Amino acid sequence: MERPKGSHLIAVKRILRYVKGTTNYGIMFPASDRGKECKLVGYTDSNWCGDHEDRKSTAGYMFFYGGS
Template sequence: FMQEPHELHWKATKQILHYVRGTYADGIHYHGGVDIDLIGFTDSDWAGDLDHRKSTSGYSFSLSSGPISWSSKKQN
């Protein structure tokens, strides 16, 4: 990419910059006077997938009622 940039790379770069310009104000905003609570949940299920006998685990973290991180994975 860096050694041989092509028109496709330039188009992708312009698309990214256009997206960033249009969404720079988006995000999670916190204001003073409001309690900021970090809440996390985890769960797992050992071999709960009856067809393949795979385990599943997951987690979710929220900050002031807004999800900030989450994941769910099935064992390989």
């Protein structure tokens, strides 16, 4: 960031407190049917400095589990 402010530090501390409090959380997936394969498939894309005016980069990702 070019000019971070005190409000940015407060936001970062709040996010870190949240993450620290959720380390034991998880997602439960039901067992798949016998003989059926459950796969995790992920796709990513990025555009580094795609906008030459503001020189911002973008990135995205998507994951599918078990054919969802």
